[in-house]
Amino acid sequence: MEIKDIKSVYFIGAGGIGMSAIARYFINCGLVVAGYDKTPSELTRRLEKEGMLIHYKEDVNEIPFACKQKDSCLVIYTPAIPDNHAELTYFRENAFEIQKRAQVLGTLTRHMKGLCVAGTHGKTTTSTMCAHIMHQSHLDCNAFLGGISKNYGTNYILSQSDYVVIEADEFDRSFHWLSPWMTVITSTDPDHLDIYGTKEAYLDSFRHYSELILPGGALIIHRNLEMKENIQDGVKRYDYSLNEGDFHAENIRIENGTITFDFISPIENIKNIELGQPIPINIENGIAAMAMAQLAGCNADELRYGMKTFGGVDRRFDFKIKSDKLVFLSDYAHHPKEIYQSAKSIRELYKDRHITAIFQPHLYTRTRDFYLDFADALSQLDEVILTDIYPAREEPIEGVSSQLIYDNLKPGVKKQLINKDQVLDLVKERSFDVLIVLGAGDLDNMVPQMAKILNEK
Incomplete structure (x- = not known):
């Protein structure tokens, strides 16, 4: 299908950060843009305000009429969507043009x-x-x-x-x-x-x-x-x-x-x-x-x-509170080398202050493969609070948990292992000097509440 023939675009996994950028491109082109995502988020809410039709129930009946016309609808999906997804199955069985988001970007790089x-x-x-x-x-x-x-x-x-x-x-x-x-x-x-x-x-x-x-x-x-x-x-x-x-x-x-x-x-x-x-x-x-x-x-x-004049990127070394008494920031770092660089940077900026990280590991496989490297990178900091692993697309792996990182943190690092639902209570009870939230999972959704709690103190 040529780009000029497209009249509607349907996204399966509409709320992903990469998918939403392409959705905005097609919204700006004046096309009908719709899609499915598992859960509402700030990003999906913004896309809906910009004109995208999004639903959160895996149901073929929720697909808009314009996106059921196979000669004029382009379907875009993210690899994180399972192969047996009902809507993806519908489009495949009815011979729609289906592309990964990367294929669409590839077309743009050729133009x-x-x-x-x-x-x-x-x-x-x-x-x-x-x-x-x-x-x-x-x-x-x-x-x-x-x-x-x-x-x-x-x-x-x-x-x-x-x-x-x-x-x-x-x-x-x-x-x-x-x-x-x-x-x-x-x-x-x-x-x-x-x-x-x-x-x-x-x-x-x-x-x-x-x-x-x-x-x-x-x-x-x-x-x-x-x-x-x-x-x-x-x-x-x-x-x-x-x-x-x-x-x-x-x-x-x-x-x-x-x-x-x-x-x-x-x-x-x-x-x-x-x-x-x-x-x-x-x-x-x-x-x-x-x-x-x-x-x-x-x-x-x-x-x-x-x-x-570069102002930075949300969730990349993203300062929420910055004062002499308290520094609070979040960072998307989720690979050991990213954690290492983030910890190194914050240590350079705040040489003589007590730095605490709350880290939510992302993926069981990544934790299994790199838990020693994670422990080594986090050990640059004074204190590490670990939450349970964010699974994303994965099923649990026996014997793989945040405990692997916890057990290998270097001596002298103050450490604690908690469930994600205990984080807000911990922030209410504790005082901090420099606090950073690390990870690519959903812990970042709590950052606005954490900032509110810390500001009220």
Whole structure:
């Protein structure tokens, strides 16, 4: 089905962060947009206000009439939806055009210049940062992001630009549908081993992704990754890191709540870049975002202004309370390397304060595969409160629980194991100096209540 033939679009798993960005694209195109999701959320409520028809009961009878016309309805689903889902089964049995969200993004990268960001961690912040730099520049861009940009209050940017910024997701090999003009690869620490099976298969998936970069484009890859890229003739290769590589930072200054550095580049060095969201890990994310924007054609003033005005991403080092008496923030970090970087950044910012983390592990398989790494990363902090595992798409695995992480935290770390439904009571009873909520599960839904409790104290 050609995009011009589509009159309605139906989403199965409408409330996912990546799915909602595509839904917003089709809403803006003036099409009938509808879908199913398991539970209401702030995101689904916002989509409904924007014009999307969403229901929360798995029922073919709830599908709108316009979305039952197979010659004009495109069905988009997320890999997290089970194969036996009643609505997905209906569309398959009636020979509808059905695509994964990644296939739709792939089509868009073949119609525009795709600026993609892939990697185990860092991709949401880096892609959102790049989209902000591009959008406020003379080039402009479209964007499909994996998080809500605080600058725009959405995960989607629509413009008349030839450029599209896309977060390239490796889950279920989704990024293999893309045709990047340029891509950043931030990291390749093994993850999703329930899908890939082995570390080697995971790394090979990134190698194949690098083959998809279009001639005339570029690969911007973090130095010293284990993956071996295999780029086509005509694709330029650059590397980056914090303090070495084709793109890097020099003269880093962290003082009085601000972070400033000089951006070193083979195109043009730029002095005194100030981070709008002054978090140490964002220096490296910013280097990657600026590298891609600069290669696309952004000038020095546009890079400097874009970085200074970047407001961050919801759930990415997201401060809710920031005072001399109390700091409270949430962070989506759910892989050991992400937890490590988050803990390292907060320790750098608050060297002499007592830092407590409430961590909800995400997935039984990830906990089983990396519990020692999780324990090691969390042990940088003074205190760790662990909740039960958020299962997402998985069934429990015998012998796998948060206890595995708890038992391997280093001596000296104060620790506690609680159920999720005990969290609010614990926040009411305890006092904190610096408190961070970590994880990709549903604990973040409690963050507004936690902030209210802490503010009332």
